[in-house]
Amino acid sequence: MKTKHGVSGQSRLERRWGLLLAMPAIVGFIVFTLVPMAASAVISLTDWTIGSAASFVGVDNYLQMFTRDPLFLKSLGVTTYYTLGAVPLTLIVAFAIAMLLNAKVRGLGVYRTIYYLPTLVPSVANAVLWLWIFNPDFGLLNSTLRQLGMPTSNWVFSEAAVVPSLILMSTWGFGNIMVIFLAGLQGVPRHLYEAVAIDGGGAWRQFRHVTLPMMTPVLFYNLVTSIIGTFQVFNQAYIMTQGGPNNASTFYVYYLYTTAFTKSEMGYASALAWALFVLVMVITVVLFRSSRRWVYYEMGAAR
Amino acid sequence: MTTDPRSLPPGLSRRTFLGAGALTAAGLGLFGCGGQSTTKSGGSANLQFMYWGSANEKAAIEQMIQQFQKSHSDIKVQPVHVPGDYETKVNTLVASGNLPDVAYMTAPTAYRLADQGKIANIYPHIEKYAQLSGRKPQNFFWYGDKKVAGTPAASEISLLWYNKDLFTDPSTVPPATADKAWAWDRLVEVATSLTLDQNGKRPSDSGFKPDRIRQFGISAPLTTQWTWYPLIRSNGGDVTDETGTKYTLNSPECVKVFQDLQDLIYKHKVAPSPAQLGGGADGSNAPTTTVQLQTKRVAMAIDGQWTLLDMGESDLKYGIGVLPSYQEPITQEAGSCRVMSATTKHPDQAIELYAYSVDGANSDLFKKGLWMPVETKYYSDDAAIDSWIKNDVHPPEYRTAAVDYRLNNSVRDFTQVLKNVPAIQEVLTPAIEQIATGKSPAKTVLDSLQAKVEPLLQGRYPIPNSI
Structure with missing residues (x-):
């Protein structure tokens, strides 16, 4: 105006x-x-332990992370491992199901509701539910595998399998991402598909040359928010594994939380928080840089 | 987008609508900030009492506070129940200078807050109150000479629980007196005879399927010191030497116990692994011991005395025995520290509440089985003993298996006497998880732990011979 x-x-x-x-x-x-x-x-620049007086220690907390704290690198490694597994898997599952739910079938509303439902389960209930699914003796996964004559696993109870198990579990929460994909899919102009059809292109070409490029902005959005969210994974460690076994699931934010509230070392915990912030910021900036090469906006100036 | 006035209820202009919204928001903000400080109004003292615990404990504490207010009409007590994340809450309150007048506290936090001067030294008050002076020196949390951070309201020990229905042969029933405690091998024998796979086969039978066990002989969770600490003490070992500055968990005595516990799971196959127990690395989401015994998932279980409350409310026919013994029969004793704020506005009333709340006569949780009293008379005087164990919850063998056992055979939990425990636990817990998951033999893990634990050792808190 x-x-x-x-x-x-x-x-x-x-x-x-x-x-x-x-x-x-x-x-x-x-x-x-x-x-x-x-x-x-x-x-973060002090050595504040709750209840004591704080004194200024400069960047000592940040030096400590890299020199005297094996758990810092361990938790960072575990979290990165989890992110590298959970983010692509969740995006692929959410995208695939969004495509299916974008099809014209009867009872679409029912399917959409069913696929979204797991997202509504409170995360604590979800964690306890999955603990039982992972139970090596009676759990759904091992029972099924045993029926099929396949080798079983100790899932979250084994040092090697705990992060892959939690990655598997993370796909359960694809609902929100799926809804965003679904909205994006409905915004893809019909006439582009018709154009491909007229040129003799099948479903694959429609997907490869229309759906995928038109969806890159949504994909990009989901990628960035997922990475930021996944780096802050906490509930699974807090509720299901307590960071174990042998620190194999000590996620970064869980480690930060125990530092702050079990060991009461607020100064060091604040430094940990800032280290994570900087790391996530760097990753986000890198993603935005890379997006110029692969994200396609219909209105070129709208980026 | 502008607000369409037509969408508002009649008689409510946009301005008043927004004003109401702003007021609500401000009110919420004020509500969130207020309510923590103790205030004096009309000559009576307002105190806060903060505690954790189940619904049962909550009801009992509220009742205790009601009684207290009846006998102390000038004191108003506000109970603050914190069912989860207690340490987080405590840290937040300490940081904002709002520690409640009287509160439950874990031992490491109590020691820390005492050293920081946030909680009061209750030593000067001990003489005045019989419920305090009637305790042994090891029932207090000493952080210096004549300096006491607090004392527990209740005590707990580690016991061997079992489902009576599964013990038809009297010779296999876990002994209820310390001098008849099983040797370790006997425990393994009985546990083996009570372990059954889906086809009813025992580990000693051919064709036994260790991955399809229906009933385990015993649950002995390695992930809590309530299982392993009394046993290493029984074998003459300890976490550190007497000064608390030298690591000794890799002594042959300790290694033997940890290896025995690991072998129960992976060699003898008579105990569930943490995975089979279910419920995460520390088992906190696993079914309770009562449920495991009731469903015959396990025949015996090592667990704390507190589980008696749960057992008493179930229809399980439970029995209590003493832990197996190596060189001498030993159980572990511990109780959380009750503290009084150093900055309370009403120190005289707060110490009244403090002493009242740790008195073995002022709570029905002793009779219900959750707690054991701390005052010495409840273990030496027959009438006093009967006052809390003569009821349906406490089985007949409780007198020897728990009362005498605690009096004569208990050592204090190392996390209540060692300094710098949170940092030590941070390296100790993952190491013990490695033993519990069967990943490495006990000796390898405990040897490699030495370099990590030793730099963290800062000695022990002193316990004088007399008050």
């Missing part, structure tokens, strides 16, 4: 109301995100 001669009354009114209505979110962001972040940045 901008006019050449400044801002109209209507526009001023809208701006004022807009700001006012956005205020709860802005205040929330400042009070619950920005201020704590600033505080933790300061705390």
Whole structure:
């Protein structure tokens, strides 16, 4: 509503109301995100243990991570391993199911609901449920494998299998990503498919040359948010494995949490939080850089 | 997008609507910040009492507080029940300077807060209250000479539980007196005879299928010190030497016990692995011992005395025995520390509440089986003993298997006397998980642990010979 001669009354009114209505979110962001972040940045430069006086130690906490703390690298490794497995797998499963649910079949609404349902299960209930699925003696997985005469596993109870097991479990939560894919799929213009059909292209060519390129922005969005979310994986370690066995599932945020609240070392825990923040930021920047090469926007200027 | 005034209820203008919204938000914010401080109003003292525990414990604590308020009309007590994430809550309250007047505390946190001056030294009050002075020195948390961080309200020991229905042969029933405690080999023998696969075969039979075990002879979870610590002490071993500065978990005595416990699972196949037990690395999501005995998933189980509450409420025919013994019969004793804030506004009233809350006569949780009292009289004086064990929950053998056992054969949990326990546990727990998952022999794990634990050892907290 901008006019050449400044801002109209209507526009001023809208701006004022807009700001006012956005205020709860802005205040929330400042009070619950920005201020704590600033505080933790300061705390990360101290040796503060809760209850004791803090003294300034400079970047010593950050040096400690790389020189005197084997659990830092261990937890980072475990989390990276999990992310590299869980993110692609979840994206592929969510995309595939979104494609299926985009087809015109009877009872589509029912299917969509069923596939989305697992996402609604509270994560604690979900974790306990999967503990039983993973139970080596009676669990669904081992019982099925035994019926088929295949080798069984100790799943989350074994050092080698715990992260792959949790990756497998992570696909269970594909619902939200699937819904976003589904929305994206419905935005793909019909006429492009018709064009491929007229040129004699089959389903594969429609997918390869229309669906996939048109979906890259959605794919990119889901990739970035999934990576950020997955690096902060916590519940599975907290509820199911307590980081074990032998620290094989000590995810980064779980380690950070125990440092802060079991060992009460708030200074070091804040430094850990910042290290993760920087790492995730670097990964995100790299992804955005790479996106110029593979993400296609229909309106070129809209990126 | 602008708000359409027509969508609002009649009589509510946009301005009042928004105003109401802002007020609600502000109110919520204030609500979140308030309510933690103790205030004085009209001459009566308001105190806060913070605790953890199940629904049973919650009901009992609330009842205890009601009684206390009846006899102390000038004191109002607000119970604060924190069922989970207790350490997180404590840390947050300490950081904001709002520690409740009286609170439950784990031993490592109690010692830390005492060293930091956040909780009061209760030593000067011991003489005044019989329920405090009637305790042994090892029932207090000493952080220096004449410095006491607190004392437990209740005590616990480690016991051998069993399902009576499975012990038809009297010669196999776990002994209920310390001097008749089984040798380790006898335990393995009985456990073997009680382990059955899906086809009813025992580990000693041919054709036994170790991956299809229906009933295990014994559950002895390695992931808790309630299982392994009394046994290594029984064999003359310990986590550290007497000064608490030298690591000794790789002594032959300790290695033997850990290897025996690992062999129960992977060699003799009479005990469930952590995986078979279910419920994560520390077993916290596994079925309770009561359920495991009731469903005959296990015939015997090593678990704490506290599980008696659960057993008493089930229709399981449970029996209690003493732990197996190596060189001398030993069980582990521990109780969480009850602390008093150093900054309470009403120290006189707070110590009244403190002393009342640790008194063995002021809670029905002793009779219900969750707790064992701490005062010495409850173990030496017949009338006092009967006051808490003469009921249906406590079976007849409880007198020797628990009361006498605790009095004569208990050693204190090392996590309650050693310094720097959270850091030590951080390296100890994963190592013991390696033994529990059968990944490496006990000796390899315990030897390699030395270099990790030794730098963390900072000695023990002192326990004087007399108060």
